[in-house]
Amino acid sequence: MRFLIIIPAHNEENNLPFTLDSLQQQSSKDFKVVVVNDGSTDRTAEVIRKYTEADSRFETVSLQKSEHQPGSKVVHAFKNGLQTQAMDEFDIICKFDADIILPENYLSVVETAFATHPEFGLVGGLLYIEKDGNWVYEGNSNKHHVRGPMKAYRKECFIQMGGIRETLGWDNIDSILLDNLGWKEVVLPELHVKLIKVKGADYTIRPADYYGRYFYFLGLNRFLAYIASSKEAVKSKSASFFFDIIRSYENCRSKKLELKITKEEQKAVNDQRLKMLKKKWLKM
Structure with missing residues (x-):
């Protein structure tokens, strides 16, 4: 090969x-x-x-x-x-x-x-x-x-x-x-x-902006994006971090920034994330 x-x-x-x-x-x-x-x-x-x-x-x-x-x-x-x-x-x-x-x-x-x-x-x-x-x-x-x-x-x-x-x-x-x-x-x-070097060291984007944009461009719907944001807020032990991420995510939604995945692929992403949520959090 x-x-x-x-x-x-x-x-x-x-x-x-x-x-x-x-x-x-x-x-x-x-x-x-x-x-x-x-x-x-x-x-x-x-x-x-x-x-x-x-x-x-x-x-x-x-x-x-x-x-x-x-x-x-x-x-x-x-x-x-x-x-x-x-x-x-x-x-x-x-x-x-x-x-x-x-x-x-x-x-x-x-x-x-x-x-x-x-x-x-x-x-x-x-x-x-x-x-x-x-x-x-x-x-x-x-x-x-x-x-x-x-x-x-x-x-x-x-x-x-x-x-x-x-x-x-x-x-x-x-x-x-x-x-x-x-x-x-x-x-x-x-x-x-x-x-050799730590990833992300060159990025100038703020962490909350990064996560908000990441969840948007990943194609997450609002429910799953909010769940993912809450997880990051818990990790950082900051309630304000949750709202900062959501603000970034909603800003992307309001601008209707172009996604690089199709509607069918977006559905696959959300279905997979929901499956993971049920398995890890709800033990379903």
Whole structure:
């Protein structure tokens, strides 16, 4: 099985070499890497050039600087890289970040998982961050969800679900859509992926605004958005946080901002969220 790996990169001169080195050191060699230089102002382009000149499996695409919006920016870059390739030549489509270090067997283990389980649509490992000199589990998501920095899709699944969406919440929308289509999302806990920097550190959006926009663009109806907002407020131990999230969510609704999912897909998202609510909260 052949891998197509798309890596969006913006000002990653310090981190990108670790990612690309870990790819060159993979035990599985049948892959192509497209690094999308998304308007970098540092030496990212020079870093990329060292690999493209030395290894024919590495290519690059350069974009003009785009507005930094959580979610949509990285998917926009990913799509630009994807458009340069003939998908018929590949079996697995990967979206990797430019600040991860993969274990040497990452691609081979993912390939085996896809080859032996035809129902698998999305596969990935677990993220680890450095803390006090040790690499520890990141813990920002449950261990059954493949995180955004290391997505590997079976091509047929990727095409059937219409690719990934250029919107906040894309890396949860994909999970719901592929599940609705009968595919499985699988985390392989033995694959430890090192995350060099903490996600979200570059975002300037306030947390309440982020959650309000996230719940809106995820396609949640008002009832489920309010439930999700209350959960975040409980976590933060702040009643005002709930109202700030709701204000952001309702602001998006009043402006009727464009969703990147269809009405049918939005229904699938809400049905899945309601199912989770009944299972976890109501024990139904």
